[in-house]
Amino acid sequence: MLVKPTRIVEHVTDINLTELWESGVRGFIFDLDNTIMAPHTGILEDNVSDWLKQIEAQGFKSIVVSNNPLRFYTEEAEKLLNIPVIGNAGKPRRKYLYRALEILNLKPEQIVVVGDRPLTDIWGGQRLGAKTILVDPLTKHQEHVFVKFLRKLERCFVHQS
Numbered sequence: 001m002l003v004k005p006t007r008i009v010e011h012v013t014d015i016n017l018t019e020l021w022e023s024g025v026r027g028f029i030f031d032l033d034n035t036i037m038a039p040h041t042g043i044l045e046d047n048v049s050d051w052l053k054q055i056e057a058q059g060f061k062s063i064v065v066s067n068n069p070l071r072f073y074t075e076e077a078e079k080l081l082n083i084p085v086i087g088n089a090g091k092p093r094r095k096y097l098y099r100a101l102e103i104l105n106l107k108p109e110q111i112v113v114v115g116d117r118p119l120t121d122i123w124g125g126q127r128l129g130a131k132t133i134l135v136d137p138l139t140k141h142q143e144h145v146f147v148k149f150l151r152k153l154e155r156c157f158v159h160q161s
């Protein structure tokens, strides 16, 4: 098994939209926690909110597929983000990633999966046949040492193409 994100960026707003559009991408499947929102906060930062509006204005469709099992939380996120949110998705399993494709009415090759976890978000997107972008976790500077160790371990599986 080798996790190979198409691109690695620090923050979602660093994603090159022109490059994606020219490569045929028309839709985003976002991870939620630590990708577009800090976990358990229910707070959407202005820069991310503005960026989500910008990608919509440029013609991209978006959906969130999250492994977060808390229904009230994913429903709140849906209202806040104003894009559909599928929770409890069990990534890297593909069931709900396929569901997301149906909702967006796009093919895997028209999709980019964006997330902070190599073994769930990126591995799932890769198996879907989509492009993938790995972002740094939004809260990486506040994490517990043990979590940092786990993330470092996960990065051992990653080779950028």
Ligand SMILES: [Mg+2]
Pocket: 031, 032, 033, 034, 035, 115, 116, 117
């Ligand atoms: Mg995440």
